[in-house]
Amino acid sequence: MSEIPWNVIAMQLFFGIALGCIFVLLSSGMSIIYGLLDVVNFAHGTFAMLGAYAVFVVVSLSDSFFVGIVSAVVIVGIIGMVIEFLLLKPLYGKDPLLPLLLTFGLSVAIPDFMKIVFGLIGKPISFPDALSGAITLGPLTLPGYRLFIIIFTLVVMISLWLFLKKSDLGMIIRASTRDSQMVQTLGINVSRIWTVGFGMGVGLAALAGAIAAPMMSATPDMGVDMTMTAFVVTVVGGLGSLGGAIVGGLFIGLVVAFTSYVASAYSSVAMYFCMAVILLVRPRGLFGEQGRE
Amino acid sequence: MQQLRFFCKTGFLTLLVGLISVALLAALPTSALAQQKTIKYGTMHPLTGAYAVLGLDQQRATEMAVEEWNAKGGVLGHKIIWLHRDDELKGNVAIRRVKELVEEEKCDFIGGTLSGSISLAMNEFACKTKTPYMAYCMSDMVLGADQCEYGAAFMVLPYSASLAVSQYAFKNVGKKWYSITADYRWGHSLLEGWIWQSQQMGGQFLGNVYVPLGTTDFSTYFAKIMAAKPDFIVMNNLGADQTAAIKQAVELGLTKNMKIICTKTAQSTIKELGPAYNENVMGGMTFYWKLSSKYKGAKTFVDKFMKKYGSPPEQDGESAYVASNLLFMAIEKAGTVTDKKKIMSALEGLKYELTKGPEYVRACDRQRVQSYVLVKGKGAKAKGWDIADIVAEIPGDSIIMSCEDNAKKLPFINVKLPK
Numbered sequence: 001m002s003e004i005p006w007n008v009i010a011m012q013l014f015f016g017i018a019l020g021c022i023f024v025l026l027s028s029g030m031s032i033i034y035g036l037l038d039v040v041n042f043a044h045g046t047f048a049m050l051g052a053y054a055v056f057v058v059v060s061l062s063d064s065f066f067v068g069i070v071s072a073v074v075i076v077g078i079i080g081m082v083i084e085f086l087l088l089k090p091l092y093g094k095d096p097l098l099p100l101l102l103t104f105g106l107s108v109a110i111p112d113f114m115k116i117v118f119g120l121i122g123k124p125i126s127f128p129d130a131l132s133g134a135i136t137l138g139p140l141t142l143p144g145y146r147l148f149i150i151i152f153t154l155v156v157m158i159s160l161w162l163f164l165k166k167s168d169l170g171m172i173i174r175a176s177t178r179d180s181q182m183v184q185t186l187g188i189n190v191s192r193i194w195t196v197g198f199g200m201g202v203g204l205a206a207l208a209g210a211i212a213a214p215m216m217s218a219t220p221d222m223g224v225d226m227t228m229t230a231f232v233v234t235v236v237g238g239l240g241s242l243g244g245a246i247v248g249g250l251f252i253g254l255v256v257a258f259t260s261y262v263a264s265a266y267s268s269v270a271m272y273f274c275m276a277v278i279l280l281v282r283p284r285g286l287f288g289e290q291g292r293e
Numbered sequence: 294m295q296q297l298r299f300f301c302k303t304g305f306l307t308l309l310v311g312l313i314s315v316a317l318l319a320a321l322p323t324s325a326l327a328q329q330k331t332i333k334y335g336t337m338h339p340l341t342g343a344y345a346v347l348g349l350d351q352q353r354a355t356e357m358a359v360e361e362w363n364a365k366g367g368v369l370g371h372k373i374i375w376l377h378r379d380d381e382l383k384g385n386v387a388i389r390r391v392k393e394l395v396e397e398e399k400c401d402f403i404g405g406t407l408s409g410s411i412s413l414a415m416n417e418f419a420c421k422t423k424t425p426y427m428a429y430c431m432s433d434m435v436l437g438a439d440q441c442e443y444g445a446a447f448m449v450l451p452y453s454a455s456l457a458v459s460q461y462a463f464k465n466v467g468k469k470w471y472s473i474t475a476d477y478r479w480g481h482s483l484l485e486g487w488i489w490q491s492q493q494m495g496g497q498f499l500g501n502v503y504v505p506l507g508t509t510d511f512s513t514y515f516a517k518i519m520a521a522k523p524d525f526i527v528m529n530n531l532g533a534d535q536t537a538a539i540k541q542a543v544e545l546g547l548t549k550n551m552k553i554i555c556t557k558t559a560q561s562t563i564k565e566l567g568p569a570y571n572e573n574v575m576g577g578m579t580f581y582w583k584l585s586s587k588y589k590g591a592k593t594f595v596d597k598f599m600k601k602y603g604s605p606p607e608q609d610g611e612s613a614y615v616a617s618n619l620l621f622m623a624i625e626k627a628g629t630v631t632d633k634k635k636i637m638s639a640l641e642g643l644k645y646e647l648t649k650g651p652e653y654v655r656a657c658d659r660q661r662v663q664s665y666v667l668v669k670g671k672g673a674k675a676k677g678w679d680i681a682d683i684v685a686e687i688p689g690d691s692i693i694m695s696c697e698d699n700a701k702k703l704p705f706i707n708v709k710l711p712k
Contacts, residue, residue, distance in 0.1 A: 005520060007520070008516045008517060008520050011516035011519075012513060012516050015510075015512040015513045015515075015516065016513065018512070019510050019512070019513065120345045120346040120349055121346050121561050121564060121565055122533065122536060122565045123565075124540075124565050124566065124567050124569075126567075126568075127544060132544070133546060134544075134545055134546045141519060141545060141546065143512070143544050143545050143546075145544060146512065212509075214540075214544075215509075215510065215512075215537065215540060215541055215544065216509045216510075216533075216536070216537040216540065216541075217533075217536055217537070217540070217565055219533060221341060221342060221343075221345065222509070225507060225509060256510070256513060257513040260502070260513035260514050261513070261514075261516070261517060264476075264502040264503050264504060264514060265476045265503035265504070265505060267504070267505060267508070267513070268505040268507075268508065269505075
């Protein structure tokens with residue numbers, strides 16, 4: 001095999017990290033939901049799709065991509081909280097299959113609803129003017145938007161970490177993840193924490209969909225692949241672990257990027273292969289807690 | 294008096310018989326009289342997945358063709374009952390549902406689909422069950438071992454699309470090329486056509502990346518292509534995959550240094566991409582609505598479709614419309630709705646003029662021979678559905694191999710595809 005030029009390796013690394021950042025946002029939302037509620041959210045990608053459409057609508061109205069991103073998180077987060085409150089909450093404490101079936105049902109029904117409302121042709125979202133185009137650094141061509149994704153994800157994850165670590169609500173959420181009964185006995189309404197946590201989780205999914213949207217358009221079926229990717233990353237990183245979601249997301253992004261270079265046809269299969277290997281070697285994932293495999 | 298009694302008696306009897314007859318006749322529409330003669334046509338379309346927009350277009354055009362025929366009394370006095378299913382662009386789903394159409398719904402004829410590999414599977418099923426199959430998509434099913442007397446194909450052969458577009462590209466765009474190919478049989482067939490033509494016209498093939506169907510991020514493939522510095526990138530993909538690939542190529546600024554040429558593109562892709570599908574992006578199609586300014590048949594078809602569905606038809610809808618029409622025309626020509634062999638024979642060599650100029654179905658392999666259109670995007674200048682301009686229309690006879698060569702897949706079988 002011929003030698004790979006260093007600039008190509010550097011670019012693959014860059015693209016892999018940018019792709020991984022979208023995976024990080026997506027799977028950290030799934031991890032929060034699983035960690036807090038023990039619910040495997042089959043509709044996670046569907047919420048990401050809603051985020052992409054929310055950006056499309058808000059950008060069409062306001063002409064500002066950044067307003068679009070913030071609105072997508074808020075709108076989808078609220079939708080998520082309403083769904084949790086009305087549909088998921090009554091199922092807690094019952095058969096664990098029920099929430100799974102409910103979210104699976106949502107993953108079928110919501111895209112069909114979007115097809116009726118928005119049609120089958122994807123909705124394009126332009127790259128924001130300030131971030132369109134590429135930056136050339138010698139032999140490297142780095143698209144501005146991907147650079148933004150990396151920096152933006154870094155800011156979001158640091159903020160999320162600070163929120164969970166330093167704020168009162170964050171600490172309650174973390175405590176609820178560990179032992180919700182204990183939190184309940186301290187007089188805190190855990191039920192509300194679950195609602196907020198679910199809203200946060202799907203809000204992060206919406207954020208992933210929103211920042212991915214300019215690269216691929218918003219389509220009703222885009223959530224299917226996103227759900228699968230979120231599962232793979234979450235399983236690789238460890239169910240319910242935020243750190244695992246970050247490491248897992250970046251790892252899978254890089255795996256996809258470098259497989260695309262050496263054996264392009266296997267780029268999709270590669271992440272499933274990684275998941276299978278990790279499940280065999282370490283069933284609880286890279287950062288998962290024992291007993292949560 | 295006796296006469297009166299007799300009249301009353303017979304009159305009463307007549308009245309009674311009459312009333313019973315009327316009652317029977319009133320009851321009959323649900324039984325014997327209502328059994329209007331029918332034929333069943335079942336079609337498959339990918340209404341879910343990467344090609345959903347194109348699948349919907351096929352479905353609509355089939356509906357339009359069936360409605361038109363039923364409005365003029367059906368085929369040989371038989372009303373056409375049309376059933377359709379979503380194949381979800383998945384082979385296993387397609388086979389399950391086509392079986393349902395033929396074995397449970399008792400469809401006499403089947404058609405549709407948008408994936409070359411699914412059409413091959415449907416063709417195999419049609420051959421086994423002796424059910425005439427009208428393939429709407431680009432497919433190799435009329436070639437070599439895949440051929441049987443119950444299949445007919447109405448989109449161009451994959452290599453024909455490659456030959457049409459590559460001829461233009463090597464003459465007018467450049468010689469050095471790199472390709473992005475959807476990793477399944479249809480994509481591979483397109484690539485074979487390109488490589489063969491490249492060898493004939495002195496092209497320089499720099500490399501290819503096979504991309505799994507449904508890929509959303511193409512950026513990881515572009516570093517390799519940028520390093521190779523081709524004159525143009527060939528896109529052997531379609532639908533959502535092509536949309537994402539072009540969008541991300543433009544994001545990277547690739548179209549400033551090289552052109553993008555899609556062997557097959559779609560109106561919905563151009564529309565969705567908007568300014569990104571600019572004058573540096575070209576694509577091939579069997580039909581584009583602007584042909585309506587050239588052909589009367591195209592105008593009638595486009596106007597009717599626009600009026601009914603609010604947007605101009607795609608090439609996939611046009612293929613569905615022609616395929617459905619030709620099936621019904623062949624049934625009329627054969628003078629039978631039951632003798633499937635006779636119907637397929639009637640299709641062979643059938644000449645017609647429907648949506649473009651004069652065309653025919655080739656007798657030897659039941660392949661529709663038609664022209665291929667090359668369009669160039671209008672980018673930011675696009676307005677409404679005026680999204681591209683026709684650059685060239687390549688005649689059908691110039692991009693199809695002889696029946697003998699087709700049967701042996703020559704010369705493409707000798708092309709060695711890159712790993």
